[in-house]
Amino acid sequence: xxxxxxxxxxxxxxxxxxxxxxxxxxxxxxxxxxxxxxxxxxxxxxxxxxxxxxxxxxxxxxxxxxxxxxxxxxxxxxxxxxxxxxxxxxxxxxxxxxxxxxxxxxxxxxxxxxxxxxxxxxxxxxxxxxxxxxxxxxxxxxxxxxxxxxxxxxxxxxxxxxxxxxxxxxxxxxxxxxxxxxxxxxxxxxxxxxxxxxxxxxxxxxxxxxxxxxxxxxxxxxxxxxxxxxxxxxxxxxxxxxxxxxxxxxxxxxxxxxxxxxxxxxxx
Amino acid sequence: xxxxxxxxxxxxxxxxxxxxxxxxxxxxxxxxxxxxxxxxxxxxxxxxxxxxxxxxxxxxxxxxxxxxxxxxxxxxxxxxxxxxxxxxxxxxxxxxxxxxxxxxxxxxxxxxxxxxxxxxxxxxxxxxxxxxxxxxxxxxxxxxxxxxxxxxxxxxxxxxxxxxxxxxxxxxxxxxxxxxxxxxxxxxxxxxxxxxxxxxxxxxxxxxxxxxxxxxxxxxxxxxxxxxxxxxxxxxxxxxxxxxxxxxxxxxxxxxxxxxxxxxxxxxxxxxxxxxxxxxxxxxxxxxxxxxxxxxxxxxxxxxxxxxxxxxxxxxxxxxxxxxxxxxxxxxxxxxxxxxxxxxxxxxxxxxxxxxxxxxxxxxxxxxxxxxxxxxxxxxxxxxxxxxxxxxxxxxxxxxxxxxxxxxxxxxxxxxxxxxxxxxxxxxx
Numbered sequence: 016x017x018x019x020x021x022x023x024x025x026x027x028x029x030x031x032x033x034x035x036x037x038x039x040x041x042x043x044x045x046x047x048x049x050x051x052x053x054x055x056x057x058x059x060x061x062x063x064x065x066x067x068x069x070x071x072x073x074x075x076x077x078x079x080x081x082x083x084x085x086x087x088x089x090x091x092x093x094x095x096x097x098x099x100x101x102x103x104x105x106x107x108x109x110x111x112x113x114x115x116x117x118x119x120x121x122x123x124x125x126x127x128x129x130x131x132x133x134x135x136x137x138x139x140x141x142x143x144x145x146x147x148x149x150x151x152x153x154x155x156x157x158x159x160x161x162x163x164x165x166x167x168x169x170x171x172x173x174x175x176x177x178x179x180x181x182x183x184x185x186x187x188x189x190x191x192x193x194x195x196x197x198x199x200x201x202x203x204x205x206x207x208x209x210x211x212x213x214x215x216x217x218x219x220x221x222x223x224x225x226x227x228x229x230x231x232x233x234x235x236x237x238x239x240x241x242x243x244x245x246x247x248x249x250x251x252x253x254x255x256x257x258x259x260x261x262x263x264x265x266x267x268x269x270x271x272x273x274x275x276x277x278x279x280x281x282x283x
Numbered sequence: 284x285x286x287x288x289x290x291x292x293x294x295x296x297x298x299x300x301x302x303x304x305x306x307x308x309x310x311x312x313x314x315x316x317x318x319x320x321x322x323x324x325x326x327x328x329x330x331x332x333x334x335x336x337x338x339x340x341x342x343x344x345x346x347x348x349x350x351x352x353x354x355x356x357x358x359x360x361x362x363x364x365x366x367x368x369x370x371x372x373x374x375x376x377x378x379x380x381x382x383x384x385x386x387x388x389x390x391x392x393x394x395x396x397x398x399x400x401x402x403x404x405x406x407x408x409x410x411x412x413x414x415x416x417x418x419x420x421x422x423x424x425x426x427x428x429x430x431x432x433x434x435x436x437x438x439x440x441x442x443x444x445x446x447x448x449x450x451x452x453x454x455x456x457x458x459x460x461x462x463x464x465x466x467x468x469x470x471x472x473x474x475x476x477x478x479x480x481x482x483x484x485x486x487x488x489x490x491x492x493x494x495x496x497x498x499x500x501x502x503x504x505x506x507x508x509x510x511x512x513x514x515x516x517x518x519x520x521x522x523x524x525x526x527x528x529x530x531x532x533x534x535x536x537x538x539x540x541x542x543x544x545x546x547x548x549x550x551x552x553x554x555x556x557x558x559x560x561x562x563x564x565x566x567x568x569x570x571x572x573x574x575x576x577x578x579x580x581x582x583x584x585x586x587x588x589x590x591x592x593x594x595x596x597x598x599x600x601x602x603x604x605x606x607x608x609x610x611x612x613x614x615x616x617x618x619x620x621x622x623x624x625x626x627x628x629x630x631x632x633x634x635x636x637x638x639x640x641x642x643x644x645x646x647x648x649x650x651x652x653x654x655x656x657x658x659x660x661x662x663x664x665x666x667x668x669x670x671x672x673x674x675x676x677x678x679x680x681x682x683x684x685x686x687x688x689x690x691x692x693x694x695x696x697x698x699x700x701x702x703x704x705x706x707x708x709x710x711x712x
Contacts (some may be wrong), residue, residue: 082691097699098706124692135710136703137677141696 017075019277021099021269022056022090024048024083027122027150028236029059032266033067033074034274038106042067043263052083076277078269082123094272096121096265097128097139103268104232105134107258114256115228118218118247119265120237122150127222138225147184148217150237155186156210159193160203164240170207171242178208178246184217207242215246222251232256234264299340299406304378308337311569315513319578321551323510323544325537329517332525333568336409343411343524345370348473351414351438353398353429354422355595356445356622358614361466363485363527365473370411371523373591374401375567377685386432387425392657393685394567395425403436409524414438416472418465420445422626423659441468449619449627462615479607486600486610492527495534496596502541503585504644507550509541512561512574512584519592520568557582557704560640562633562667563652563660565591570685573652576694582701585644588637594623625659633663634670641676647704648677650697655684677704 018041023030029048033041044063049055056079064071079090080099087093100119108114117128125148128139142148157164179196183189189210196206214237222231231253237243238261248255258264299305316322316330335341345368352359352371362369374397383400407413419430420443427442434440444461446454466477475481499518502509518537522530544551559577561584566574574584587593598621602613623633641649649671653660664680671678679700683689 082695095695095698095702097695098702133710135706136699139696139699141692 016073017277018069018073019270019274020060020074020077021103021266021271021273022060022077022079022087023081023096023099023263023266023269024052024056024079024087025081025122026083028262029056030081030263030266031059031063032263032270033063033069034267034270036274036278038271038274040267040270043260043266045262048083052086053088056083056087057089076273078273078276080265080269091273092276094269097126098136099268099272100126100234100265101128101130101134101136101268102271103264103266104128104234104258105130106268106271107264108230108232108256111230111256114230114232116222116225116231118222118231118233118255120148120150120214120218120233120235120243122236125149125218125221125235127218127225129225129228140221140224142217142221146186147189148214150235152186152189152214153210153237153240153243155190156193156207159190159197160206162203167207167211168239168241168243170204171211171240171245172204174202174204174208176202176205178212179205181206181209181213184213189213208246211240211243211246212250214243215250218247219250227251227253230256232258232264234258234261236262238262300338302340302406304376304406305338305340307376307378308333308569311571311575312338314575315517315571319511319513322514323537323540325533325540326514326517328533328536329514329521332521333517336524337568340406343409343526345411345526348415349412350469350472351417352420353417353426353433354420355590356420356422356618356624357418357443358462358465358618360482360485360489360600360614361462361469361477361611363488364477364482365466365469365475366481367415367469367473368411370409370414372398372402372414372417373523373565373567374398375520375570375685376401377570377687379404380685386429390656392423392425392564392654393570394564394654394657395429397685399429399432402433402438411524416441416468418443422624423657425656441465446619447626447628449622449629449632455616455619458619459612459615462611462618466611477607477611479605479610482607482610482614483605486602486614488527490599492522492531492534493596493599495531495538496522498538499534499541500586500593500597502538502545505545506558506645507554507556508552508558508583508585509544509549510537511551511578512559512587513571513578515584516566516571516574516587516592517568519596522596523567523591552583553581555705555708557647557701557708558585558645559583559701559704560585560637560644560646560649561587561652562589562637562649564654564657565589566652567591572685572687572690573650573681573683573693573697576690576697577650577701580694580698580701582697582704584650585646586640588623588633588640590624597621625663630663630666634667637667638670638674638676646676647708648679648700650700651678651680653680653682655682677707 079087079093084093104117233255348367359369379397379400383396600617
């Protein structure tokens with residue numbers, strides 16, 4: 016059996032996805048990027064292969080994407096995370112009646128992508144050169160509040176006070192703002208809701224820049240945070256389509272593209 | 284004993300070649316030359332020229348008075364006609380951009396800041412000496428407000444008045460008068476007279492240079508491309524400061540080589556490389572950041588609509604009667620009528636020209652650069668984007684400045700844009 020791999024070497028996590036010849040997802044694996052990008056990428060791929068009882072030789076074509084795509088030399092090709100993300104969301108979205116707009120929040124950037132009905136990228140926008148409104152922002156906030164990242168989502172829905180305004184867009188300044196709010200005796204839940212709304216409004220502005228069409232797909236690690244999902248839905252005035260594995264959409268897209276490239280090259 | 288402690292140790296100023304701006308130029312030039320394969324042999328002249336001027340700080344000899352210009356709207360034919368030498372001062376160095384931040388608010392255009400930074404330093408790059416006069420056309424606000432600052436640095440500055448409305452007859456009359464006043468200023472500076480003969484000779488000289496540029500421009504229509512955009516930008520950048528006759532000969536040699544390449548079926552890029560038209564804020568060496576990112580990612584810049592290349596050299600003077608008065612008027616018209624600078628109230632010519640370039644050069648898309656703080660380009664984006672949306676031509680808008688720290692992000696955006704252009708082509712085929 017032939018398999019095709021997509022490996023998304025992100026700033027925070029490495030994501031691997033494997034698809035079969037029909038383009039069906041065979042499995043995914045996520046691991047922290049750490050400092051040894053190359054070693055950790057190779058290990059992540061091997062872990063997934065072991066889990067599925069496969070060998071490296073079963074993988075016919077491998078496409079790397081993400082921040083560290085150029086560093087993973089074993090790949091057959093590399094592609095930007097925007098194209099890979101669009102391919103993954105388009106494929107996943109088919110089951111839900113199609114997707115035209117994608118919001119992705121990653122560890123160090125956030126983007127909005129608009130695709131045409133055939134899945135080709137029509138327009139996209141990325142945040143500017145800082146960590147405002149990205150996963151890193153949630154990381155920093157969780158640390159200030161002495162919570163685990165996973166707990167933020169639940170806190171969003173607790174308490175009965177309105178979300179507080181977090182005015183600073185800069186992650187570092189927002190950190191001191193959060194400390195100030197805590198010092199003034201504000202509760203964690205209204206601070207957390209405020210943080211989510213602050214990210215949500217930035218993200219929605221980004222999405223509006225590319226033009227919001229039809230169903231909006233939301234992926235990337237922070238899409239696991241239900242509170243953030245609720246805040247973005249509220250700001251956007253639309254429901255979001257959040258996949259089962261929001262972290263691996265881009266790796267899945269790269270795997271799909273690897274399969275298509277392989278079949279195209281071996282068609283004759 | 285005390286004297287010894289307070290002794291000042293004399294520090295020899297480091298030679299220019301060891302300065303930060305030389306290092307910056309060196310890095311970019313090495314990248315342009317070494318990281319791309321099969322550069323045209325005739326490009327060696329330009330690589331050497333930039334190395335000599337920007338990396339070693341050598342001076343280029345010039346004749347007569349040296350007249351610095353801060354914009355292409357200053358008619359250089361007039362400067363040549365008075366026996367003086369024009370040099371374009373617009374600067375592309377990040378080092379000078381940081382230095383120039385002292386003069387301008389934080390959110391100002393890198394180009395203006397870098398030019399001020401350079402003029403305020405001891406090293407006026409390109410090193411052909413200190414200008415005897417700086418001509419500052421009253422175009423965008425940031426340039427307008429630079430006059431006083433440049434004067435404060437000890438230069439003689441001339442404000443060349445330029446209109447904001449292109450189509451009106453009043454503007455045309457105003458601008459023609461403005462050009463005449465500029466001529467009398469040059470007369471004061473040089474002590475020479477403007478004659479039919481010396482203006483005609485000057486126009487013939489720039490005319491030959493422009494013809495060479497047009498030939499180069501036309502070679503870039505070829506698919507697959509014969510030459511990369513990074514080299515074409517370097518050629519037009521050299522026009523800022525090089526001896527015009529030497530420059531023209533070097534471009535003619537390059538054109539001859541491109542003709543050979545064409546005959547031999549040579550290709551400088553892969554046949555499927557996405558073809559891009561570049562527009563907006565001008566790439567000026569060493570800030571060739573965007574063109575280089577585009578071509579590293581496998582695209583090719585086939586044409587441009589910027590004031591550091593096409594807009595500076597494409598449009599020729601059309602003279603009806605070879606009498607001095609008519610010649611000066613025709614010259615003035617050349618600098619107003621075809622100009623597609625966003626400082627004008629409305630700028631439909633720019634949209635038309637861009638659509639035309641995309642069509643003629645078989646481009647797959649357009650990349651629009653706006654320097655952060657260059658308000659006119661930032662504001663004009665909207666109307667240009669609408670036009671391109673209507674025409675169904677993909678366009679990528681990039682707001683950036685001279686700092687290198689956004690290169691990682693930009694390369695992702697550019698790669699994604701080029702990938703989408705490739706996909707579009709595939710689907711259409």
